[in-house]
Amino acid sequence: MKDVSLSIPKGSIFGLLGPNGAGKTTLIRIITQIIEPDQGLVSLGGSQMTAELVRKIGYLPEERGLYKKMKVGEQLIYLAQLKGLSKSEAKARIKPWLERLDLMDWSDKKVEDLSKGMAQKVQFIATVVHKPELIILDEPFSGFDPVNADLIKDEILRLRDEGTTVIFSTHRMESVEELCDHIALINKSQKVLDGPKLQIKEEHKDGTFLVTHEGQLEPASYYEIISQKTTETGLTETMVKDYTDGGPNNLLKELLGKVEIHGFMERIPSVNDIFISNVTNQNNG
Amino acid sequence: MDKIGLIISREYLSRVQKKSFVIMTLIGPFLFAAMIFLPTYLATTGGDTKSIAIIDESGKFAEAFVSDEETKFEFLDIDQEAGKELVKNETFDGLLYIPDVDTQDPQGVSFYGSSNPSLSLMKTLRGKIEGEIENIKLKQSGIDREVLANLKVKIDINTINLSSDGEKQSSSIGASAIGYISSFMIYIFIFVYGAQCMRGVIEEKTSRIIEVVISSVRPFQLMMGKVVGIAGVGLTQFLLWIILSFGVVAGLGAVFGSPSTDMKTQQKEQLESMNVPQDETMDEIEQDVMSKATKALESIDIPLVVVSFLFFFLSGYLLYGALFAAIGSAVDSDADAQQFMLPVTIPLIISIISLSAILNDPNGTLAFWLSMIPFTAPVVMMMRVPFGVPGWELILSMVLMIAGFVFTIWVASRIYRIGILMHGTKVDYKTLAKWFMMRN
Numbered sequence: 151m152k153d154v155s156l157s158i159p160k161g162s163i164f165g166l167l168g169p170n171g172a173g174k175t176t177l178i179r180i181i182t183q184i185i186e187p188d189q190g191l192v193s194l195g196g197s198q199m200t201a202e203l204v205r206k207i208g209y210l211p212e213e214r215g216l217y218k219k220m221k222v223g224e225q226l227i228y229l230a231q232l233k234g235l236s237k238s239e240a241k242a243r244i245k246p247w248l249e250r251l252d253l254m255d256w257s258d259k260k261v262e263d264l265s266k267g268m269a270q271k272v273q274f275i276a277t278v279v280h281k282p283e284l285i286i287l288d289e290p291f292s293g294f295d296p297v298n299a300d301l302i303k304d305e306i307l308r309l310r311d312e313g314t315t316v317i318f319s320t321h322r323m324e325s326v327e328e329l330c331d332h333i334a335l336i337n338k339s340q341k342v343l344d345g346p347k348l349q350i351k352e353e354h355k356d357g358t359f360l361v362t363h364e365g366q367l368e369p370a371s372y373y374e375i376i377s378q379k380t381t382e383t384g385l386t387e388t389m390v391k392d393y394t395d396g397g398p399n400n401l402l403k404e405l406l407g408k409v410e411i412h413g414f415m416e417r418i419p420s421v422n423d424i425f426i427s428n429v430t431n432q433n434n435g
Numbered sequence: 436m437d438k439i440g441l442i443i444s445r446e447y448l449s450r451v452q453k454k455s456f457v458i459m460t461l462i463g464p465f466l467f468a469a470m471i472f473l474p475t476y477l478a479t480t481g482g483d484t485k486s487i488a489i490i491d492e493s494g495k496f497a498e499a500f501v502s503d504e505e506t507k508f509e510f511l512d513i514d515q516e517a518g519k520e521l522v523k524n525e526t527f528d529g530l531l532y533i534p535d536v537d538t539q540d541p542q543g544v545s546f547y548g549s550s551n552p553s554l555s556l557m558k559t560l561r562g563k564i565e566g567e568i569e570n571i572k573l574k575q576s577g578i579d580r581e582v583l584a585n586l587k588v589k590i591d592i593n594t595i596n597l598s599s600d601g602e603k604q605s606s607s608i609g610a611s612a613i614g615y616i617s618s619f620m621i622y623i624f625i626f627v628y629g630a631q632c633m634r635g636v637i638e639e640k641t642s643r644i645i646e647v648v649i650s651s652v653r654p655f656q657l658m659m660g661k662v663v664g665i666a667g668v669g670l671t672q673f674l675l676w677i678i679l680s681f682g683v684v685a686g687l688g689a690v691f692g693s694p695s696t697d698m699k700t701q702q703k704e705q706l707e708s709m710n711v712p713q714d715e716t717m718d719e720i721e722q723d724v725m726s727k728a729t730k731a732l733e734s735i736d737i738p739l740v741v742v743s744f745l746f747f748f749l750s751g752y753l754l755y756g757a758l759f760a761a762i763g764s765a766v767d768s769d770a771d772a773q774q775f776m777l778p779v780t781i782p783l784i785i786s787i788i789s790l791s792a793i794l795n796d797p798n799g800t801l802a803f804w805l806s807m808i809p810f811t812a813p814v815v816m817m818m819r820v821p822f823g824v825p826g827w828e829l830i831l832s833m834v835l836m837i838a839g840f841v842f843t844i845w846v847a848s849r850i851y852r853i854g855i856l857m858h859g860t861k862v863d864y865k866t867l868a869k870w871f872m873m874r875n
Contacts, residue, residue, distance in 0.1 A: 215643030
């Protein structure tokens with residue numbers, strides 16, 4: 151990793167993005183003290199990260215599993231105890247989680263008897279049961295059906311609202327779009343960008359507009375027609391790139407004289423677009 | 436530290452509660468008891484009665500072969516070929532053919548059987564023929580059997596240890612037995628439970644729980660927790676085995692009679708059947724031997740043996756257990772582990788092979804050096820301790836042993852911390868060395 155510095159605001163959901171092999175897992179392992187950095191430091195809530203502070207982190211690794219021969223309840227108690235909870239405390243906290251995630255009847259079953267989705271839910275409980283200040287989730291939705299994925303998504307949002315900070319590493323851009331307040335993009339062990347999601351989107355606007363109109367739009371020097379298609383209602387949708395230097399109003403003024411405008415909307419880049427354009431740019435440059 | 440305790444108790448309890456552990460613990464003593472009692476039981480009950488046909492062309496052996504429970508002898512006055520036919524059509528189990536032998540050079544005795552005869556049957560037949568020829572020769576030379584019996588003497592050499600504590604009657608047989616048993620127990624313990632360490636690590640790695648756990652505890656804590664927890668399992672099992680074995684042996688002894696008296700009567704019967712006159716003083720001699728054996732066992736420093744056994748048992752296991760755990764961390768499956776197992780097990784195998792050499796010379800050069808090298812010391816030293824080892828050698832060996840397992844645990848933990856996070860990498864010794872050298 152080269153000079154990756156990130157600051158993650160408390161109580162936010164922070165999307166950590168990057169192509170395969172970019173160094174996301176390494177970064178996470180450094181945060182969780184699994185491996186030590188050659189240089190640099192990690193601090194949590196203003197104090198430098200130590201082995202003691204790690205118990206304030208809940209980590210759901212991408213490569214995850216449970217002791218197959220152990221019962222669900224015992225396993226959760228054991229993992230919670232490793233995080234520093236007492237046995238009675240662990241029991242008291244696990245119960246409501248099992249109820250909420252519909253696992254109460256499975257508490258005495260061995261993990262090997264569970265379906266993959268259920269095992270994933272158990273794993274999620276193990277990550278959050280000790281009320282960590284920071285939760286790190288690496289591909290949390292893999293192995294979930296849409297219903298359970300929603301269930302987990304709601305839990306993540308609830309935890310955020312309770313003040314927990316969430317680092318969220320995934321390739322599923324739609325969940326980043328939906329959940330994250332902040333994002334950071336890492337490629338080839340380097341940070342490419344980071345900041346609040348909306349701000350980054352603002353910065354990545356490239357002045358393209360979707361114009362819905364009646365009649366034929368002719369090319370001109372101050373805009374470029376990127377694509378054009380006819381809708382069901384007989385109107386034409388044209389993607390236009392603005393070269394007027396005067397902002398949307400200026401472009402609209404120009405277009406008003408040419409065709410009858412039914413709709414005019416600036417195209418906001420998706421996280422997916424930003425991801426792809428940045429990674430390809432860096433890889434080519 | 437409480438986290439290590441937590442890991443130890445999980446590793447311990449999860450294994451002790453397994454069905455296989457309970458079953459092995461319960462069956463073990465019966466297996467041991469079976470090893471002690473089965474040969475005795477089988478020998479006393481004997482097999483089916485065998486019928487042996489005898490064609491005695493010399494006519495000298497009519498009195499030698501008397502039928503008993505095990506073998507029925509029948510003298511036939513037919514030729515050899517006809518006798519063979521009787522064996523072929525299974526009228527008899529075997530045919531003993533004795534030609535008209537010269538007592539000076541008795542040659543040409545043959546046995547025909549439908550299958551290979553048992554060793555004990557051959558021994559009985561040979562004994563009977565030899566005994567009879569001996570009788571004939573004695574008669575020819577005019578020597579009375581009584582005179583001959585009086586000529587035989589039994590000599591028993593008392594061995595006495597001259598140590599600083601004064602003279603003690605010693606028993607090299609007792610010492611060898613204790614040495615062998617404790618050496619083998621350590622050897623088996625290291626192998627069985629070392630392999631469990633390795634399998635435990637591989638299981639954690641393949642089930643991918645490792646990273647979840649590693650985000651809560653240090654890899655070193657996890658490794659040591661596992662190694663120590665499994666040591667506890669082994670100690671528990673051995674302790675239960677010893678207690679149960681005594682119980683089972685005592686119980687079976689009450690039902691079937693003690694194996695030693697059975698063997699005694701059996702030996703007597705054998706002697707009688709071989710026409711060797713019964714030595715009347717035999718029982719007295721045996722009693723003497725027994726009291727000598729107990730006295731000799733007193734000469735072995737039992738508390739020292741027990742303490743040394745526990746020490747080498749645990750330190751040897753720690754030394755190898757850590758290495759086995761490191762191997763487990765480096766590979767993805769049991770099959771991949773084979774290539775790394777060999778160099779680790781070679782010192783163990785060398786020490787077990789060298790035991791007989793060490794038994795010959797418990798304080799020789801080979802014994803000394805092998806008991807100083809931590810990799811061979813646990814097995815080799817336990818062979819020597821019952822014979823008496825100079826105090827400084829024992830202490831030096833123990834100090835080196837402690838240094839040895841601290842060192843291997845250190846090496847193993849450096850490989851382990853990297854290995855457990857590596858999946859699907861092809862691992863060779865170069866990779867291991869690289870992991871070991873990595874700063875973190």
